[in-house]
Amino acid sequence: MSSKACDISIQGGGPVGLACASWILQKFPEAKLTLLDRNPIKDEDLVNADSRGIALSHGSKLLLDTIDAWPADCADIHRVHVSQAGRFGRALMTREELNQEALGHIIRYRDIHITLRQTLRNIQAKSPNFVWEHIDSNTEHVSMNARCVVHAEGGLFKKQDWVESGRDYGQSALVGLVEVENAIPHQAWERFTAEGPLAVLPSHYGDNILNLVWCGSPESSKERLRLSDQDFLHSLQLEFGSRIGRFLRIRDRRLYELGLNYRKQITKDNEVWIGNAAQTLHPVAGQGLNLGLRDAFLLSEKLAGLFSGSASEQTSVEIQNTLESYAQSRKADRTTTIGLTDFMARVFTSNLAPIVMARGLALTALQWLPPVKTALARQMMFGRR
């Protein structure tokens, strides 16, 4: 079989594309599937790549466990402390209240990426019709003769070559690894500052080395990137106060622009868009990859079902109907997750007095109304079913 002629072509070898390929082949090893991947062939060449800490939900862990793709380097969250800098309102969420082993897990992007590549390599050995094609990152377009095209090209806000619906929050995220004196193990901190959310999350490097995600205006974020380590730690301590402990060291600082970009239609004829290629979210609620993995899992069920069927050749109408049914089944989860994240990004970046007051009340209500807290946490952990 020519590598360019296949039933399914997945374009994009990021976490979502890799997971989708793995799930399709796990369910239907004979699938005539081609993955177009712009990343280097060797994992060693990715080791210095994207090191941001990603919060994966327990729901995502259950999905990745099905293909044995859970990274070893992972830190569990047992408690989340939410507060507002200099204002009233705070909430504490614990794993005991929700009766869960963990509220979430923090893993570096590159560890998720590399683990999924290793998983797919293992599955590849049992998949006679699977082609993993590495293409040069300068190659603009590869012409494919695929009966169904899955777009998983992902991308970051403002770096994508398509813009449809969404919002520019005028924010950047500065991420890095920060060392804290005597940090409380397994505790995540989310603090809403005048400029946006500031999160300090556990890491697998040890109890005192934490992942930092500090959202602010693009100008002040750039300034923070340029600060000396000493000045940076000083301004971080001013924003956070003393509750978390003393910040001692910072390393690996990087900037990302933040915004919302999403497609209203995620299918067209024989094409379908998943993961960040379908929606790019603000990280305030840590939902982007979680949602993308749910996209990939559901699509894999639909496509494996279709192509493993008894018909020798599926018609283009059958393919379109399958993609349409996929889009319908993703509607509720996508709408809720995109809407909730957009709402949180706007509310938690506003400085208008009534909103600040409402935010304090909401955090207080969250603390005292356990059913609301549980419902919100469940949505974050498992998405809408």
Ligand SMILES: Cc1cc2nc3c(=O)[nH]c(=O)nc-3n(C[C@H](O)[C@H](O)[C@H](O)COP(=O)(O)OP(=O)(O)OC[C@H]3O[C@@H](n4cnc5c(N)ncnc54)[C@H](O)[C@@H]3O)c2cc1C
């Ligand atoms: C600061 C920050 C913090 C975040 N925190 C969280 C979090 O806590 N929790 C969470 O769930 N999400 C989080 N996210 C979102 C998460 O990173 C994304 O949702 C996730 O990476 C999307 O995966 P993807 O595979 O769809 O896209 P990507 O990760 O962008 O991967 C796409 C891949 O496709 C390749 N590609 C591009 N074009 C082509 C092409 N034409 N042909 C072939 N290959 C191509 C690219 O090289 C890339 O490897 C965060 C994002 C940011 C910026």
